[in-house]
Amino acid sequence: EDQVTQSPEALRLQEGESSSLNCSYTVSGLRGLFWYRQDPGKGPEFLFTLYSAGEEKEKERLKATLTKKESFLHITAPKPEDSATYLCAVNAGNNRKLIWGLGTSLAVNP
Amino acid sequence: NAGVTQTPKFRILKIGQSMTLQCTQDMNHNYMYWYRQDPGMGLKLIYYSVGAGITDKGEVPNGYNVSRSTTEDFPLRLELAAPSQTSVYFCASRPPERASYEQYFGPGTRLTVT
Numbered sequence: 001e002d003q004v005t006q007s008p009e010a011l012r013l014q015e016g017e018s019s020s021l022n023c024s025y026t027v028s029g030l031r032g033l034f035w036y037r038q039d040p041g042k043g044p045e046f047l048f049t050l051y052s053a054g055e056e057k058e059k060e061r062l063k064a065t066l067t068k069k070e071s072f073l074h075i076t077a078p079k080p081e082d083s084a085t086y087l088c089a090v091n092a093g094n095n096r097k098l099i100w101g102l103g104t105s106l107a108v109n110p
Numbered sequence: 111n112a113g114v115t116q117t118p119k120f121r122i123l124k125i126g127q128s129m130t131l132q133c134t135q136d137m138n139h140n141y142m143y144w145y146r147q148d149p150g151m152g153l154k155l156i157y158y159s160v161g162a163g164i165t166d167k168g169e170v171p172n173g174y175n176v177s178r179s180t181t182e183d184f185p186l187r188l189e190l191a192a193p194s195q196t197s198v199y200f201c202a203s204r205p206p207e208r209a210s211y212e213q214y215f216g217p218g219t220r221l222t223v224t
Contacts, residue, residue: 032211043200043215091211096160098213102152
C-alpha cells in the first residue's frame, strides 16, 4: 500500500539552530514529491516539487532533497516566521491524487 | 488572480441540516479537489474533478455530494449534517500540465455540526 510518513511529529528549535525534517515514502512509480507549508487557520501553501532521486530545490532558508526512499527538508538558520506545519505529499503511478503525510509541526523560538 | 476562494469561512450547523460549501478558482485549472482536515488525521480527499461535468470519489465521500458545471466552480454539498462532519474543509486546484501536479489551496471553511 502506498504510504507517506513524516518525522518528527513536532520539532522545537531556537532561532538560528539548523535542522531537517524527514518524509519517507513507499509508493510504486513516484511521479513527484511535494512539500507544503501550512500556517494555523490557513490552507497549505506549495513550496517545492521534486521528481527524481538526487534532485534538490532551494528557497530562502529551505532546501528540499530527494532519494529513492525519502525526502528531507533542511532548514538553515531558522527564524520565528518559519514556524508552521510542513506537509509532504507524493503522486505515484497513474493516480490523479496525492498521498499526504501527517506533517511536522515546527516551532522556532526567538 | 484571486487564486482559490472558499465561502463561508465559518459555519455552525445543527444535526440534520444541509449546506453547500462554495469553491471558485480563477486560474483556469482543470483539476479541482475537496479535502477535509481533522487534527492528527491529515488531509483526506473527499471528491475530485478532472474537468467540467466529470467528478469522482476520493477516500471519504460518504455524506457529501459535488457537481462541476463550470471550470471555475466546484461546490461541495452536505446533506443531513452529522457531528462526524465537523472539520476544516479545503478546496484545491491544479493545472492540467502533465509535469505539474502541485495543488493550490483555498483558505478553508471551518464547519461545526452540533
